[in-house]
Amino acid sequence: MAAFYMYFVFFASIVLCNGFAFRNGRYRGGFLQPPRHEHKGSLPPDQWFQQQLDHFNPQETRTWQQRYFTNGTFYKPGGPIFLQIGGEGTADPIWMVTGAWTTYAQEYNALMFQVEHRYYGKSHPVSDLSTPNMKYLTSEQALEDLANFITTTSAKMNLTGSKWITFGGSYPGSLATWMRMKYPHLIHAAVASSAPLVAVADFSDYLRVVKESLDTTGPMCVPSIQKATDALTNLLDTDTGRQQLKSTFKLCDDIDPRNKNDIANLVSSLAGNFEGVVQYNRDNRAFEGGVGANITVDTLCAFMNDSSKTPLENYARVSSFMLETYSQKCLDYKFSNVIDDLSNTSWAGSAAEGGRQWTYQTCTEFGYYQTSAYDQQPFGDFFPLLFWTQQCYEAFGLSIDDNVLNNGIRFTNANYGGLGVKVSRIIWPNGSIDPWHALSITKDISEDATAIFINGTAHCANMYPESDDDLPALKQARLVIREKIGLWLNQ
Known part of the structure; x- marks a missing residue:
């Protein structure tokens, strides 16, 4: 340890x-x-997408191979495209066959993609992780990776006009929010679970929520x-x-x-x-x-x-x-x-x-x-x-x-808007036990930018497979998300 x-x-x-x-x-x-799901069948294989090393410098022509996964099991032509955003670790293909979003994909006949975040897992844009080589590791570059993936894949697979919905939990939940905000012409809607939207150096509120969560067990x-x-x-x-x-x-x-x-x-x-x-x-x-x-x-x-x-x-x-x-x-x-x-x-x-x-x-x-x-x-x-x-x-x-x-931190909050983000067709699920809800949106911003504050649940709980032991509030949250997706797809 x-x-x-x-x-x-x-x-x-x-x-x-x-x-x-x-x-x-x-x-x-x-x-x-x-x-941690015991899946007995085969998982989607690694696929590779050519990305630009630096999306913001046209004179930088180097490229690299980004890993992604596809599941077309539930897809019917004309259906939506679900994109799960990878985060600060290896993208796991187990997500392609389980989790709440697969239930939604089956219901709405969605084509599913998961894209691994640059610099994580097998997606290596540079030869090593020396400090000079880290300059291309930013959330902005990651968002551009996703935008490039969407536009290129849409053209290649004749998906132009399809409605893309981003899914993400934790940091990828932030990215899902920011994709919907910055690329409304590409992203139709977003489900952003446990998404911290405010950058802050001293996150002392984390231990405040930990203390409050421990208090739920009793006074001792x-x-x-x-x-x-x-x-x-x-x-x-x-x-x-x-x-x-x-x-x-x-x-x-x-x-x-x-x-x-x-x-x-x-x-x-x-x-x-x-x-x-x-x-x-x-x-x-x-x-x-x-x-x-x-x-x-x-x-x-x-x-x-x-x-x-x-x-x-x-x-x-x-x-x-x-x-x-x-x-x-x-x-x-x-x-x-x-x-x-x-x-x-x-x-x-x-x-x-x-x-x-x-x-x-x-x-x-x-x-x-x-x-x-x-x-x-x-x-x-x-x-x-x-x-x-x-x-x-x-x-x-x-x-x-x-x-x-x-x-x-100043740039991040000015660039993305923090809790003042202006966006529509989005939902932010958060758990009351999860300390990260302190940096997320827990109350509705508008009729079409809503929050679910799930009493008694923790980080990204709504994303995991359903269980008979789930709290009623968690079961209800998944139903609300499913209904929201259906509503968005008709808009």
């Missing part, structure tokens, strides 16, 4: 090999996790975490205390009290156990028996509420439980290990699964850093904004004075 939680921002994504970890709010392989969980954090803080002050923490929390290394980044990474890792489970709580990703299938907010708070042990012991039990669940022998919290991983510029490196790329996008476009600045959360104040922005400098050599980040 190596050095992973360092980016607990919008990238819950750094799983070491077969492990579990969070970085910038994303699991490695993408913030929108593929449904959050105070118990706070007591554990207080005890941990006291133990960090002495050699004996630090040795106790190493043993109790199964740390891979001794704690160096002089290394503030290590300590910040340690505490954010322990917070990450709760952040990750909250974010994906009961999202219906896992098939029966899948790794981590049954870990919920209630599971972790049951540990914390055990009055037979001290809060610190319960906090350590949560950590050990997560380590064991994901087959990790010890908790690697070393900041230097995170930086070493992120600094690997090879496509063969572990960070190339998405960690290095998404971190670059957070440093240059979005921020989304899940800091400890919210003073009522129970995880301490160990990981402020500077802890996260320093990683931009260490991994990419970007300015640590925040100019690059702040300039990028």
Whole structure:
């Protein structure tokens, strides 16, 4: 479970090999996790589309091959075209045969495409991930990739005049929104699930929603975490205390009290156990028996509420439980290990699964850093904004004075409009448990730009396959989305 939680921002994504970890709010392989679905038939094969390296410089003539998938099983001539947008991880063809959108495609006789995001998965526009080569990794270039794919494919397959609907969850939900806004002549409508639309450096609201979500289990969980954090803080002050923490929390290394980044990474890792489970709580990703299938907010708070042990012991039990669940022998919290991983510029490196790329996008476009600045959360104040922005400098050599980040955030919000986005024929589903709803649209903008706030559900829950155990509000949300699609197709 190596050095992973360092980016607990919008990238819950750094799983070491077969492990579990969070970085910038994303699991490695993408913030929108593929449904763990046991599909016995064949999956759509890789297909390749020639893209421009730089859509904004006509003198740049280099091209590259972008991966995509097609499913025409349900298509009837004249039907709509559904486009699922890839995000900050490998595009998974399992989405082509399962998930809510396949149900909609069957009902409305849609042709389905999934396009992998540039720089992720097998879509490699450049020879390596060195910092100079990362300049073509932007949301704007990704949107142009999609526009080029749509226009070229429409002409090639005689789809001109067909109605395209974009689907996306999390960052791809943002892209789905922005495609509808920027290319209304190409995109007829959009379903943008759990889509953060505001770029922000200090995303302290993330832990606010985590705290509120933990509170739904009862009055004991959050105070118990706070007591554990207080005890941990006291133990960090002495050699004996630090040795106790190493043993109790199964740390891979001794704690160096002089290394503030290590300590910040340690505490954010322990917070990450709760952040990750909250974010994906009961999202219906896992098939029966899948790794981590049954870990919920209630599971972790049951540990914390055990009055037979001290809060610190319960906090350590949560950590050990997560380590064991994901087959990790010890908790690697070393900041230097995170930086070493992120600094690997090879496509063969572990960070190339998405960690290095998404971190670059957070440093240059979005921020989304899940800091400890919210003073009522129970995880301490160990990981402020500077802890996260320093990683931009260490991994990419970007300015640590925040100019690059702040300039990028200002441009992103001015370019796309933030929560003031002007768009029609779109719906934004969000879950009340999901911390990312704090950066999304949760109330209707107009009659034709609407929101569904799904009480009790987590990140992108509406996108996953239906289950008999789904909350009534989640079942209703899928019905509303289906009806909206039908309404849009008649407009």
